Amino acid sequence: MKIDSSFSFGDRLDDIAAIQAEFQARERLGFDGVVTAEIRNDPFLVVGMGAAVTQRIELRTGIAVAFARSPMTTAYTAHDLNVYSRGRFTLGLGxxxxxxxxKRFGMPWHGPAQQxxxxxxxxxxxxxxxxDGKPLNFRGECYRHTLMTPDFTPLNTRYGRPRVVMAAVGPLMINAAAREADGILIHTFCTPKYLEEEILPRINATLAERGRRREDFEVSFPPFVVTGRTEAEFEAAKQRVKYRIAFYGSTPAYxxxxxxxxxxxxxxxxxxxxxNNGWDRMPDLISDEMLETFAVVGEPRQVAQQIKARYGHLVDRLTLESGLPEDVLSEQIRIMRG
Structure with a gap:
């Protein structure tokens, strides 16, 4: 099982040295990858910053918004980052x-699974x-790409195409991921029971239909984690995760x-x-039983053991938030890999 670290840079985009130092720290600690998300900023830019100062660690978007872009612009960006990182980039799309x-991106919508x-x-x-030098002649219902001349064809192809993984929640999206992508990004609003009884059987069935092997398909999951070095930190984490469970639980899709x-x-x-703007009251509806079903709860060293026990036999990669001291993170990684 590989262990990734999520990376949120917030409003620090002008502090390049600090951002790059965090990438280097994650590589030094032994994380397998760093995952950046498209929230308030473009996720690709910070990947380039990290690629410049690391040698081993994988660099992943988790996720970049696919439909905010065209396949062609995304293909160029992913290719360039994969070359710049010398083959370490994985394109995670949602x-x-x-x-x-x-309304925000001003782009067309054709239905998520098909598109x-x-x-x-x-x-x-x-x-x-x-x-591979094949003629470009893609004619779909949502996208059409039929022109590519030598002047606009990238020259450095030694690292091959980037891997593509896809976020999915519902059955149609899960099927699409298992048919077309190199892996799936399971939504954090998930439990071991739902993963084992609903998601993984669907993935396995679709892979079998396509003649694909499970070992060639990557399942990645970012679990909710409630932990802290002090009681105050623990309680803050508990309320934060209860809010996130309530937030996602309010959505019919989940x-x-x-x-x-x-x-x-x-x-x-x-x-x-x-x-009704009752956001502050929503976490009160999340019981401790619900919290412990959705989240791994405990002291920093305990949660590493729980994560391994819960998910080690179910997924190929885990993505963790990194708000703990380096010595604790290093021990967590050691426990989860042990």
Missing amino acids: SQIQAHIT MAEFIRALHAIWDCWY RPVLECHGWEGLQPKLNQLSK
Whole structure:
């Protein structure tokens, strides 16, 4: 099992030295990868910063919003980062929701599963042209790419095409990931029971239908973790994770996870509070039983053992937040790999 570190740089984009030092620290600690997300900033820029000062660690987006871009612009960016990092870049894509795509990014929406599957096929058609010399003739329902001349074809292809992994929640998106991508990014709003009983069987069935091997497909998951060095830190983490569970639980798309545990009645209550600006009251509906079902809870060294016991036999990669001292993080990594 590989262990990645999430990286959020917030408003520190002008402090390049500090950002690069954090990448170097994660490599020194023994993390396998660093994952950047598209929230307030472009996730690709900081990957380039990290690539410049590291040698081993993998660099991953988790996620970049696919539909905010075209397959062609994404193909160029991913290619360049993979060359710049000497083959260490993995392109993690997600769909976002319709309102953000059409109203924030001003881009077309064709339905997430169909569009994402076609987006990834278009990427590979472009890379087939660049890396294998095949004519570019991709004609889909959402995207069309039929022109590529030598002047616009990247020259350095020694590192091959980047790996592409895809975020998925519902059955159609899970099927699309297992058909088209190199791996899947499981949403953090998930439990071991839902993962084992619902998600993994669907992945395995779709892979089998496509004649793909499970060992060639990567399952990655970022678990909720509640921990802290002091009681105050622990309580703050507990409330923060309860809020996130409540936030995701208010969304109809995540109701099946609650149904798996007999908690489907919680979703409409959370949804109603979210519509009435009751965000601060939503965490009160998350019981300690629910918290411990969704999250790994305990002292820093205990959570490493729990993470390994819960997920070591289910997933190939874990993504952890890194707010603890380096000696604690180093020991956590050692325990999870032991």
